[in-house]
Amino acid sequence: MQSDFTQIHWDNATDEDCRELVRLAVREDLEREQDWTTVALVPAERLGAADIVARQAGVVAGMRAMAAVIGKMNARLSLEAAIEDGSRVSAGAVLARVEGSVRDLLTCERTMLNFLGRMMGIATLAGEYVAKVAGTKARLYDTRKTTPGWRRLEKYAVRCGGGHNHRTGLYDAILIKDNHLAQFASPNESPPEAARRAVRHARQFAEELTAIGMVQPLIMEVEVDTLTQLQAVLAEHPDIVLLDNMSIDQLREAVALRDHTAPEVELEASGGVRLDTVRHIAETGVDRISVGGLTHAARSLDVGLDWHTA
Numbered sequence: 001m002q003s004d005f006t007q008i009h010w011d012n013a014t015d016e017d018c019r020e021l022v023r024l025a026v027r028e029d030l031e032r033e034q035d036w037t038t039v040a041l042v043p044a045e046r047l048g049a050a051d052i053v054a055r056q057a058g059v060v061a062g063m064r065a066m067a068a069v070i071g072k073m074n075a076r077l078s079l080e081a082a083i084e085d086g087s088r089v090s091a092g093a094v095l096a097r098v099e100g101s102v103r104d105l106l107t108c109e110r111t112m113l114n115f116l117g118r119m120m121g122i123a124t125l126a127g128e129y130v131a132k133v134a135g136t137k138a139r140l141y142d143t144r145k146t147t148p149g150w151r152r153l154e155k156y157a158v159r160c161g162g163g164h165n166h167r168t169g170l171y172d173a174i175l176i177k178d179n180h181l182a183q184f185a186s187p188n189e190s191p192p193e194a195a196r197r198a199v200r201h202a203r204q205f206a207e208e209l210t211a212i213g214m215v216q217p218l219i220m221e222v223e224v225d226t227l228t229q230l231q232a233v234l235a236e237h238p239d240i241v242l243l244d245n246m247s248i249d250q251l252r253e254a255v256a257l258r259d260h261t262a263p264e265v266e267l268e269a270s271g272g273v274r275l276d277t278v279r280h281i282a283e284t285g286v287d288r289i290s291v292g293g294l295t296h297a298a299r300s301l302d303v304g305l306d307w308h309t310a
Helices: 012-030 036-041 063-072 102-132 151-160 178-184 191-211 227-234 248-261 278-282
Strands: 047-054 077-081 094-101 139-141 174-176 220-224 240-244 266-270 288-290 303-307
Touching: 012 063, 012 102, 012 151, 036 102, 047 102, 063 077, 063 094, 063 102, 077 102, 094 102, 102 139, 102 151, 102 278, 102 303, 174 191, 178 191, 191 220, 191 227, 220 227, 227 240, 227 248, 240 248, 248 266, 248 278, 278 288
Parallel strands: 139 288, 174 220, 220 240, 240 266, 266 288
Antiparallel strands: 047 094, 047 303, 077 094
16 A cells, blocks of 8 residues: 555544534533532532443444543543443443542533544444455545544544544645646646646645645545546556546446556545445455545444442
């Protein structure tokens, strides 16, 4: 595999994004007030313990997000994880134990479960897609179709499910798409020639930026929607060519053309990828399959809180 996009881990940037989202989530629930129901009914000194439980089978992601909620809310709670992110669990599995102030646990409960359920839903869906292409050369990638503000957390969840991360944002790769080509092309220039010239121009621009130390070397990717365009851009040897909404037969032809012309260029299939089609796409021989639905179509996994009885 050639150089790839930056893969998201739970690092300082991810943690910072998480804490910012937690700040907003806490404000949604409490504004700058109190959980008045809990304050009215639960004595301040009461202590208790509960398990965070997966109600459905899935892939774990977001354990650190729960810790961030507890920290942001200054909750008098301890969290002991029973399992690591990336683990597969069955329905009923205990994910963590939380103990301490009952008031604080009741106040934190929904926010913790929202983060965990959302991230586990994405990780679980990613895992289903990855399983579908097992045994082929294709790797599953996410896209920028993420919830605003949630990108690093959602891409981290994709990684927990075994998927790969496409570019994080507009700043860390060059991806020439059809709208770029429409604005770049000269009057009366054919789409294949415009695409080829755009790759050449963008590469020169990126190399100049790298030479003066403004950026690290950028991956060069270009989108095409016809085999004629593909043939044209392969002559410029971009790192990746994105094959947009091509049929299975077209994808097979694209792979054969690439293998004959520029075998070092990776091919990425995208557009209309579903669980029931992804295996067929992978079997054409493409190297990458990008799926916007990994993030924008994932359903939150059902997770809950079970109290320990005295």
